[in-house]
Amino acid sequence: MTRPLSMRLAVIVIAALALTACGGPAPSSPHFIAEGNPPLLSDWGMMASNGRALTLGAGVEPYDLVTPLFSDYAHKQRTIWMPEGVSAEYREDDVLDFPVGTVITKTFYYPRGNGEDEVLRTLDHAPGWRADGLDLAGIRLVETRILVRRDAGWSALPYVWNAEQTEARLARAGDIQRLTLVSPGGAREGFAYAVPTSNQCAGCHAINNTTREIEPIGPAPRHLNRDFAYPDGAENQLAHLTAAGYLADWPGAGNTPRAADYLDLAATxxxxxxxxxxxxxxxxxxxxxxxxxxxxxxxxxxxxxxxxxxxxxxxxxxxxxxxxxxxxxxxxxxxxxxxxxxxxxxxxxxxxxxxxxxxxxxxxxxxxxxxxxxxxxxxx
Known part of the structure; x- marks a missing residue:
């Protein structure tokens, strides 16, 4: 059953206040930036961090994929936000048709190891994952990527987190971070984590070689048709986005394709x-x-x-x-x-x-x- 929008907003506020009371920053106010390249991630208001906890802004909806894209064992917190009065259109076999003003974020992070540059190789959500943000104890934030739908199309902007984990700065030229991946058995593997340049972001997301227009990759119905543990309980993500006013014309979970979880041994x-x-x-x-x-x-x-x-x-x-x-x-x-x-x-x-x-x-x-x-x- 879907909830009234006022109830959903109340849940977001309560969750944000709870995390703030536990040492998190004050909730931020998201907004659409129609042009330019804001130098700070905080300029967008999608999330805020005080180094102890990262919280999502009001109306910023987290989501996950049935099977995620592999990125050097990094964990990811994905979010969607839209301005008031607009929503995405359902497309069965393609990514949702997002309106101008949509901001999608993807924050990459690892559980910390013992050494300064050690990160842990794990498959499950890293410690600290929660629907309203991240408890940063034992977490290394690396980068947050912004995809924003503007009048001229999508723009891709990568932001790199500072050592204090209080702010991320625009890094259009990308970044290289030397890390050591530590497996559960203790094996160590040094690698160069590459934050992509803006051009590389655009190149990866330009899934049509003729038009070269960029668009999101993950948020297609088959990849979103799963439950998510929201602050007020588990719910199908597409149902949740519909209740939030972020999705129109969804035909229901039973009429939506669903990708298999690549780790689910019950699937073929x-x-x-x-x-x-x-x-x-x-x-x-x-x-x-x-x-x-x-x-x-x-x-x-x-x-x-x-x-x-x-x-x-x-x-x-x-x-x-x-x-x-x-x-x-x-x-x-x-x-x-x-x-x-x-x-x-x-x-x-x-x-x-x-x-x-x-x-x-x-x-x-x-x-x-x-x-x-x-x-x-x-x-x-």
Missing amino acids: LDDRARSYLDINCAHCHNAAGPADTSGLHLRHDTPDGPNLGFCKPPIAAGGGTGDRPFAITPGQPDQSILLYRMEINDPGSLMPELGRAVRHDEGLALLTEWIGAMQARCTE
């Missing part, structure tokens, strides 16, 4: 693998995307066959084939280029090209199992 192996490829690869690897010349299309609805990589020889892989014959060699993971590109960390050949400096072992294991279970065989 094929659904889990296809969902992983869809969120991690398909924004480039689609018929109109930046990787259109590869002929490899990894959207969730691509039919089995050469476009999905089955027995498909390389077209634009350069030296990144690992001497393997096909993108996907059914039944032979060790002969599949797709897995080779996921295994290596060579910046000139790894995939995805942006946002990954370390190997995603869980994703690699899933796709290895998926390809290994395939019964078809290729002929040279």
Whole structure:
């Protein structure tokens, strides 16, 4: 059952006041900035931090994805905010059609290790995750990315957090942070966490290679059709956005596609693998995307066959084939280029090209199992 907007706003205020009472900053006031590049994240009012807690502004709605995009084991807090009187339009097989004034944020963070630059490799939400913000005890904030829908289209702006975790500054030229990833077993892996430049943000989000217009990647109905633990209880995210006035024409959870959680062993192996490829690869690897010349299309609805990589020889892989014959060699993971590109960390050949400096072992294991279970065989 949806709640009146006044009740939802009351819940937000109560949650914000509770976090403030526990040492959080005063709630911020979000607003749309129609032009320019604000130098501080706080200029937007989407969130506020005093170094002990990060709180979301009034009406800023957190959300999560069924299967998230992998980014060097970073955790992410995602939010959506819209000005009063506008809402997104439902599109079944595409990202929601967001109105001018929409601001989407994605904050990247890690649980801290013992050393100054140590961060912990974990799969679940890091300590401190909560629907109304983050308790920053034991958390290292890295960056927050803003996507804002303006009259001329979407703009992408990356902000890097200061050491005190009280403010993030615009970093249009990007940033490199040297970190050490510590696994639960104690293994250590040094890596360079790359905050993308504004141009790299735009390049990744320009999912149509002809128009080069950028747009969000994650908030499509199939990726949002799941429950979220809001301050007043768990609720389907699309139902929650509808009750907030942020979404129009939603047909209901039962009439909305849902991607599989790649870690959900109750889902089929094929659904889990296809969902992983869809969120991690398909924004480039689609018929109109930046990787259109590869002929490899990894959207969730691509039919089995050469476009999905089955027995498909390389077209634009350069030296990144690992001497393997096909993108996907059914039944032979060790002969599949797709897995080779996921295994290596060579910046000139790894995939995805942006946002990954370390190997995603869980994703690699899933796709290895998926390809290994395939019964078809290729002929040279």
